[in-house]
Amino acid sequence: MSNIALDHLTTEARNPATMGLDGVSPLEMVRLINAEDHHVAEAVGSESEAIAQAVEVVADRLRRGGRLVYTGAGTSGRLGVLDAAECPPTFNTDPRQVVGIIAGGRTALTNAVEGAEDSPELGAEDLKAINLGPDDVLVGIATSGRTPYVVGGLKYARQVGAFSVALSCNAAAEIIPLADLSITPIVGPEVLSGSTRLKAGTATKLVLNTITTAAMVLLGKTYGNLMVDLRPTNSKLEARAKRIVRLATGVEPEVAAELLARCDGDVKVAIVAQLTGSTPAEAKSRLVETGGRVGVAVAR
Known part of the structure; x- marks a missing residue:
C-alpha cells in the first residue's frame, strides 16, 4: 500500500x-x-x-x-x-x-x-x-x-x-x-x-x-429481551438459564431448576411449559409449530 x-x-x-x-x-x-x-x-x-x-x-x-x-x-x-x-x-x-x-x-x-x-x-x-x-x-x-x-x-x-x-x-x-x-x-x-x-x-x-x-x-432466539436459546455449557450459563426461566415465568428459583431438569435444560421449552400449563413434549411441539418463537407459542 x-x-x-x-x-x-x-x-x-x-x-x-x-x-x-x-x-x-x-x-x-x-x-x-x-x-x-x-x-x-x-x-x-x-x-x-x-x-x-x-x-x-x-x-x-x-x-x-x-x-x-x-x-x-x-x-x-x-x-x-x-x-x-x-x-x-x-x-x-x-x-x-x-x-x-x-x-x-x-x-x-x-x-x-x-x-x-x-x-x-x-x-x-x-x-x-x-x-x-x-x-x-x-x-x-x-x-x-x-x-x-x-x-x-x-x-x-x-x-x-x-x-x-x-x-x-x-x-x-x-x-x-x-x-x-x-x-x-x-x-x-x-x-x-x-x-x-x-x-x-x-x-x-x-x-x-x-x-x-x-x-x-x-429468528426467535429471544423472549422479550431474554436470550432464551442459550446453551448452558458451564456453571455461569446454567445459573443464567435458571434466572431467565425465573424472570420469564415468575416462579421461585427451586421451581425454575426443577422445570429445567424436566425439560432437559431447554430454556425455551421450560418457559412455554410453565406459561401454558403444558408438558415438556407439548411445549416442544408448540415451539416447532411457531418456528421456535416463545412469545407466539405462549400466545397460542
Missing part, C-alpha cells in the same frame, strides 16, 4: 485533537481517548437503515439454511471471528451458521501473518474452501475500505451469487461498489493516526453485534 493510497483515507489522517498526545498526563490522555470514542456510536447510528437491511437479509438467509460469513484481515478479521464464536453459546446456533474467516488463518488471530491481507486471490480461495454459495451472506470487513483480501472475497461472493455487505469506515471506499449493500460508519481520524483497532474497531464491533443480535431476535 503506497503513501499516495493512504492520503485520502479519513482513518489515516492526523487527528487535530490529539496532536500533543505524548505530552499530556495519563488522565488527560484517557479523557482525549474517551472524547473521541463518543463519536463512534453516532457514526454507527447514522448507518441504521443499512444495518437494518443487513439484519433482514441475514435473518432470511439463516432461516432458509444459509450462513452469515465474515471475512477480513487483522483487527477486522479478528472481530469477525469473535462475533461468530460468540453466537453458539449466546443463541445456541450451529457453529457452522455464523462463520468468521481471517486472512492468514487461525495463526493470524494472535500473530501477524505478513502479506496475507495483500492477496485478493487468497480472499477468494478461503471462501471457495467453505463452499460459499447463493444462500449465504458475506460481510467483507475492511475499515480502510480497500484491503485486497476483502476485495477478492467480495468479488468471489458476487460470482457465486451470495448476498454481500461491505463494512468500512471511509467514504467512497473501494469495496462499496463490489457489494450489494454497504455499511459505512465514518468515525473520523483515529487518536493514533492509522490505528484502526481504536474507533474504527469499536464501530466494527458495534455493527457486527447489532447484526447478529437483531437477526437472532427475528
Whole structure:
C-alpha cells in the first residue's frame, strides 16, 4: 500500500485533537481517548437503515439454511471471528451458521501473518474452501475500505451469487461498489493516526453485534429481551438459564431448576411449559409449530 493510497483515507489522517498526545498526563490522555470514542456510536447510528437491511437479509438467509460469513484481515478479521464464536453459546446456533474467516488463518488471530491481507486471490480461495454459495451472506470487513483480501472475497461472493455487505469506515471506499449493500460508519481520524483497532474497531464491533443480535431476535432466539436459546455449557450459563426461566415465568428459583431438569435444560421449552400449563413434549411441539418463537407459542 503506497503513501499516495493512504492520503485520502479519513482513518489515516492526523487527528487535530490529539496532536500533543505524548505530552499530556495519563488522565488527560484517557479523557482525549474517551472524547473521541463518543463519536463512534453516532457514526454507527447514522448507518441504521443499512444495518437494518443487513439484519433482514441475514435473518432470511439463516432461516432458509444459509450462513452469515465474515471475512477480513487483522483487527477486522479478528472481530469477525469473535462475533461468530460468540453466537453458539449466546443463541445456541450451529457453529457452522455464523462463520468468521481471517486472512492468514487461525495463526493470524494472535500473530501477524505478513502479506496475507495483500492477496485478493487468497480472499477468494478461503471462501471457495467453505463452499460459499447463493444462500449465504458475506460481510467483507475492511475499515480502510480497500484491503485486497476483502476485495477478492467480495468479488468471489458476487460470482457465486451470495448476498454481500461491505463494512468500512471511509467514504467512497473501494469495496462499496463490489457489494450489494454497504455499511459505512465514518468515525473520523483515529487518536493514533492509522490505528484502526481504536474507533474504527469499536464501530466494527458495534455493527457486527447489532447484526447478529437483531437477526437472532427475528429468528426467535429471544423472549422479550431474554436470550432464551442459550446453551448452558458451564456453571455461569446454567445459573443464567435458571434466572431467565425465573424472570420469564415468575416462579421461585427451586421451581425454575426443577422445570429445567424436566425439560432437559431447554430454556425455551421450560418457559412455554410453565406459561401454558403444558408438558415438556407439548411445549416442544408448540415451539416447532411457531418456528421456535416463545412469545407466539405462549400466545397460542
